Amino acid sequence: MTSAKAISVSPPILRGRGAALLLIAPALAVVGLFFVAPLAMSGIVAFRAAHGGFTLEHFAKAFDFYSTDLLFTLAIVLLSTILIGMVAIAIAGYLTLGGHPRTVAALRWLYRWPLFIPFVVAGQLMRTFLAKNGMLNHVLIGTGLIEPLSAQSLLDWRGIVVAFVWKQAPFVTLLLAGAMASVESQHIEAARNLGASRRRVLIDIVLPQVRGTLLVGLVLSFVTMLSVLSVPLMINPNSPTMATVDVAYRISTFGDYGVANALCLLSLALAAIGAVFYLRHAVARAEGA
């Protein structure tokens, strides 16, 4: 046990709760003014009629015009999230359990290149790479995998998914590989000694211990992808497209903040389940730390 003196942690510069609040107040004010307040405003504008008063008209319009796009958005983001999870598990799993050191080193060097590349650049990269005349098709034709005539542009929902996975998978892999590295190596070796294959060890021993990290990474990716505007604008701006494109269109073409905010609230609802999970997990972690 530690003595009472050691428990009193480090001597802070300023003492007392007032001082702590004073230090944190400016940051809180910025987040409150430029994040929380506009978010709350979204909830008001979406229900406000043109001449004041409450209305559901904006939501009716949003459903009328954009229900396909909302479903399309959910499908794209869900599919991307699942693919990101699979890629991240495969790469992080090999980094942790792989038996060939040189392959592990190569993989570690390779997978993280897109990590900090912004979405807008990823969109531009895929716009040229996946086009009918893009490098992907040239390579597929060159290697004889497809006929020149069957080359097609992937610049539709598939292009958006590819751009999302390309950009977000390294992020989740980084988090996951970090968590996997801290799994007790004795557990892994014990299982290996008992004759478990690498795949078994990954699924039965390692994954259950890093489930929290995986879910947090996937939730963050899910939420991030929901509000990406540049990728769908650049790859697939025509209907059906993602709801973010519709929001931008409502505003830039009609100045229609009502419907735009209704659409925003609907995509917030899509994100809500994931967000609640993440926030509870993260607050619990941070408070426990």
Add this chain to the structure above:
Amino acid sequence: MRTFALPSPIQTLFRTLILALLAFAIFGPLLNLLLWAFAERWYFPNKLPIEYGLTYWYRVFQPRGNALASLGTSVWIAVLTVVFSLAVAVPAGYALARLKLPWRGAILLAFLLPQAVPNLPVYVNIAQVFYQIGLNGTILGVVLVHASHGLVLAVWIASAAFASVDASLEEASRNLGASPWTCFRTVTLPLAIPGLIASAIFVFLESLDEFTGTYFVGVPDVTTLPLLMFNATMGGNYQISSITALLLLIPSIGFMLVVERFLKADVLAMVGR
């Protein structure tokens, strides 16, 4: 123990094939961009550019060209965002890591929110308010939007950096008679500096790369590099947009390559959980 059987040729082939496929998936799009950046003429059905050259580079880098102006705007906004974010994030990070806070849970929640909530509604409504008070299309408006997001990252990294400073070192300096401020200045701060530099770089990159917020708040007068790139792409000018994209890629990839030097594993482990 692992058996030391010779790797079968099939296994080796399989492994190499998978690595090659992954390398193509990652570098293919980047290589394609590089080709576009140096292509003078390239049209269907040619697999490679018909003519390479630097014409478009001259056009991008001409003294009064849009690209240089946008680069300047982007860097200026990013620098202001870093200064502003760190000025408020460093004290907040210190308080979170070291001091007793009332309503700790609620405060943590506020700093997690911008990560866990889609940002589009925020940008849309900020743009509407800024438009009414004349902040739309100003550098200050864009900096405020970037900072409200970058700040959150900065608070978390700064808090992790302060938390990873060994408290017994501070105690020792205090016991030897250092004042609280001297202790912070000569012990805590220097030890936390690598993490703080990392948070500054993070915020800088975030701001440099930010698109959606600038798209709504920056119009019509503030054109950052990502917006310039976007406009060039939508205008079908692939050379200009590829060169601009390349400019944006350099800091991103550079940071990816050195990130571990600044963010030690113990700090990295505390970020983004």
